[in-house]
Amino acid sequence: MEMEMEMEMETQKPFQVDVGNLLAFNPFHNFSSLPTSRDELVKECLEEGTKLIQAVADGLFNLPSTEDVDGPLVKLPPPATKLPREKHLPKPKPPTKWEEFAKKKGITKRKKDKVVWDEQTGTWKRRFGYDRVHDDKDIPIIEAKMTDEPGEDPFAKRQDDKKKRVEKQEKNRLQNLKQAAKLGALPSHVQLAATALPITGTQAPPKKVTKDELGNVAGMAATSTASGGKFDRKLPGEKPAKKQGKHRKFLPVVEGSGIGSREKEQTDNVLNKLISKHSHEILNIGKAVTMYNVKKEKKARNRKNQEGKSSSTSNKLKPKKQLHKKAAKKGPESSKKRKAK
Amino acid sequence: MSNNEQTLRFCSSAIMMRIKTPKNGRVRRELEKRAPKLVETGKKTLILQGTKTSGTLNGVLSEIYHLKKGGAVRFTRKNDNIRPFESGGEASLEFFSLKTDCSLFVYGSHSKKRPNNLVIGRMYDHHVYDLVEVGVENFKSIESFNYDKKMAPRVGSKPFIAFVGEGFENVDELKHLKEVLLDLLRGEVVENINLAGVDRAYVCTAISLNKVYLTHCALRLKKSGTVVPRMELVEVGPSMDLVVRRHRLPNEGLRKEAMRTAKDQPKKKVKNVSSDAIEGTIGKIYIPDQKVGDVALPNKAKGVKRERREAKKKEANERASKKQREESE
Helix, strand or coil, X not given: CHHHHHHHHHHCCCCEEEHHHCEEEEXXXXXXXXXXXXXXXXXXXXXXXXXXXXHHHHHHHCCCEEECCXXXXXXXXXXXXXXXXXXXXXXXXXXXXXXXHHHHHCCCCCCCCCEEEECCCCEEEECCCCCECCCHHHCCCCXXXXXXXXXXXXXXXXXXXXXXXXXXXXXXXHHHHHHHHHCCCCCCCCEEEECCCCCCCCCCCCCCCCHHHHHHHHHHHHCCCCXXXXXXXXXXXXXXXXXXXXXXXXXXXXXXXXXXXHHHHHHHHHHHHHHCCCHHHHCCHHHHHHHHXXXXXXXXXXXXXXXXXHXXXXXXXXXXXXXXXXXXXXXXXXXXXXXXX | CHHHEEEEEEECCCCEEEEEEECCHHHHHHHHHHCCCCCCCCCCEEEEECCCCCXXXXXXXXXXXXXXXXXXXXXXXXXXXXXXXXXXCCHXXXXXXXXXXXXXXXXXXXXXXXXXXXXXXXXXXXXXXXEEEEEEEEEXXXXXXXXXXXXXXXXXXXXXXXXXXXXXXXCHXXXXXXXXXXXXXXXXXXXXXXXXXXXXXXXXXXXXXXXXXXXXXXXXXXXCCCCCCEEEEEEEXXXXXXXXXXXXXXXXXXXXXXXXXXXXXXXXXXXXEEEECCCEEEECCCCCCCCXXXXXXXXXXXXXXXXXXXXXXXXXXXXXXXXXXXXXX
């Protein structure tokens, strides 16, 4: 039996070993009968695993190693098992308009120095930046040419020209980036964003649509269909449209016997409010009192502002005695007001 | 990121376009890290859960997170709108994958029909590429194993992976599971590896046609006669039975595109770095001319103080002599 097993093991030796991934695969093993207990199963799995890992280690430790501070360093071979990428392959950047032109004309790039000799001051100055060589503000005199108009400011003209050049350069840069974005090769740190539709009338800032509004847009468009959007096919995950406007509840057409007469209740409620049968329940005495007080104080304040400080103290000392009588009077008055409403 | 952007408005022919570039160096470096590369190093994993989870599932998810500490993101809230196998239920997953830059995800959920369910999926360009749904049985967590704590594998070490069983070759679902598990357990793809630092191994055995026993072990390297040490496995980490339930393979076109590799390009020359046989890597640093005499001293040197004292003394003497002269006059 042991001889048989040994022979079997030798013929089935070829494990698939991938040192680049530290992976080993034994495609020949099978459990002819599952071991009875869990421990047995675990033990057998570990045994098989150990054999495989030994095979990988054989390959790994036999690679040429270099000595390092922490230990021997080996250079792994590239992994044999191919796994799918996580992102697409980066596309090469398309040549910009200038690069195409330069290639056609045969113009080569020349290395520029960081500092340039400045004749005016006799020193080495930067090519660009703070204290640069040919700055516009360092020009003392501009000689007039025959082609110049008399009333023109040559310094302002130089500045305008520079601005125009800068704008043109930015436009070209944007066009180059748009071209690259069309081919899917935008540089990683650049994002192109469309800000708004072209400005037609007023210079209004573009309105940002919120997430809730976007969710309601489909529902809003659906109400303009003949059936009010009830039978439109919905996308998976789309929520049913929220009902806009007042929520009205209609009574059922045919009332069952057990419900009672809901219609009678409804009309009763309306009528009671109109005729104010329970008028003493309608009036909120506390609220009426405060309303009256506030009105009185306002009047007193107005009078005070007109007359001066003499009336203020007298108002405070006056006892408010007519309050309760007026509250009682308020009963029929308020109901009259309600009727008028 | 939207706060640190430099915007350049320009009115083009029909649509207003804006170039947004990061103003911050840190943001620029982050964006470059997330950009697609020619040769890819490891994928990050997103671990999250659905509406309901069980105790074992919580344990499984947290232990997977622990095993992949360096390259994993763990979400702890429930997400009820994620249904990986339905057509509309992947939108949230793709959004998370985009924001966290994760290309692998492990989604756990528990229901009566599918108890202790784990959906392991991969993304291509932040869209779902393929999915495998497994059920977890007989889960044993790290705490339940007794072992010598000194042998515990360190976080982030590259593991050995062993697959045992003919099921992985013959059964379609197990083949797919093998590929996904390899992607999940692999870790970073590195060129050089330190032989002293290999200390963990995963063993996956196909027990039956749809069951896989997965366990995580620590390695002990024992002395043997040759250069190659003798390996010994000691179970340390979680062990579980995975029952394959459903799976979705990628469509052919997408698979072909994802498996494409670019031909090896010559490595870009790094400036100012050279290597020597004796000293190893040498770098050159250029420093501008140091004008030692003109630099202002930060701490007042003793000499300076003495100068002031002497100057003061001299002044005092002069004044005294002046007075003397006046008096004499």
